[in-house]
Amino acid sequence: MSNVYDSANELEKAIQESDEFKDLKAAxxxxxxxxxxKQMFDNFRNTQLELxxxxxxxxEITEEEVEKAKQVVELVQQHEDISKLxxxxxxxxxxxxxxxxxxxxxxxxxxxxxxx
Amino acid sequence: MSNVYDSANELEKAIQESDEFKDLKAAxxxxxxxxxxKQMFDNFRNTQLELxxxxxxxxEITEEEVEKAKQVVELVQQHEDISKLxxxxxxxxxxxxxxxxxxxxxxxxxxxxxxx
Numbered sequence: 001m002s003n004v005y006d007s008a009n010e011l012e013k014a015i016q017e018s019d020e021f022k023d024l025k026a027a028x029x030x031x032x033x034x035x036x037x038k039q040m041f042d043n044f045r046n047t048q049l050e051l052x053x054x055x056x057x058x059x060e061i062t063e064e065e066v067e068k069a070k071q072v073v074e075l076v077q078q079h080e081d082i083s084k085l086x087x088x089x090x091x092x093x094x095x096x097x098x099x100x101x102x103x104x105x106x107x108x109x110x111x112x113x114x115x116x
Numbered sequence: 117m118s119n120v121y122d123s124a125n126e127l128e129k130a131i132q133e134s135d136e137f138k139d140l141k142a143a144x145x146x147x148x149x150x151x152x153x154k155q156m157f158d159n160f161r162n163t164q165l166e167l168x169x170x171x172x173x174x175x176e177i178t179e180e181e182v183e184k185a186k187q188v189v190e191l192v193q194q195h196e197d198i199s200k201l202x203x204x205x206x207x208x209x210x211x212x213x214x215x216x217x218x219x220x221x222x223x224x225x226x227x228x229x230x231x232x
Contacts, residue, residue, distance in 0.1 A: 004134050004211060007127040008218040014123040016222045025226055058174070092223070095120060099219065102124040106132045107208070110141055 011099070020095045024088040031081050041085070044076045127215070136211050140204040147201050157201070160192045 015021055031037045047069050054061055076082045131137055147153045163185050170177055192198045 004127070004130045004136075004215065005218070007123070007130040008215045011120070011123040011127050012219050012221055014120045015219060018120050020120075021222055028226055096220070096223075099120065099124045100216070102121070103128050103131060103215065104212070105128055106137055107212075110144055 015095070015099075018095065020088070020091045024085075024092050027081070027085040027088040031085050034081070037079060037081050040076055040079060041082050044072050044082070047072045131211070131215075134211065136204070136207050140201075140208050143197070143201040143204040147197050150197070153195055153197050156192055156195060157198050160188050160198070163188045 031041050051061060051065065051069055054065075076086070147157050167177060167181065167185055170181075192202070
């Protein structure tokens with residue numbers, strides 16, 4: 001019978017203490033410690049954010065930009081620390097998606113059950 | 117030191133037992149019990165889903181469709197039970213958004229703190 005906000009804070013703490021999050025933090029810190037890898041990662045992220053923004057605003061993405069983005073991805077994947085960080089991000093994403101599926105179950109059941 | 121999945125299930129239960137969710141369920145059941153209001157609500161939802169899908173697929177939405185959607189919204193807002201249901205949906209949305217802000221805090225702090 002716990003309060004929703006208490007439970008959410010509890011869950012936040014559990015996420016923070018999870019292996020998934022701790023490993024992500026370690027991988028992130030490692031990349032950020034090295035100016036070289038930090039620069040590569042920042043560049044990669046900025047390229048991705050730019051493309052996402054363009055997509056959301058319905059702007060056209062040129063072939064050149066797609067090509068550039070591909071190259072940046074290939075480059076960072078070859079960097080051991082960054083590719084490890086990306087793997088950890090993927091693991092945390094899975095965790096967050098699982099959580100979001102669990103907590104939206106009541107709504108899905110309500111809107112699923114009575115709808116035909 | 118609780119497990120993430122245990123905490124998520126705990127939170128799911130707390131949502132299900134919250135006033136916000138119980139009130140939503142009551143409002144939803146009331147609308148579904150009456151064939152007339154059920155039909156109106158289903159029609160409203162289908163119109164919204166269609167437009168959302170078109171938007172996501174980048175299809176153009178005609179002025180006629182916008183007009184039709186507006187009319188459907190105006191119609192359902194005049195229906196007391198349906199407008200109550202929409203209010204309750206809004207309340208639950210606020211709750212879910214709050215929760216999602218709380219549980220993504222660790223990620224935001226990680227990616228926010230070390231980035232300049």
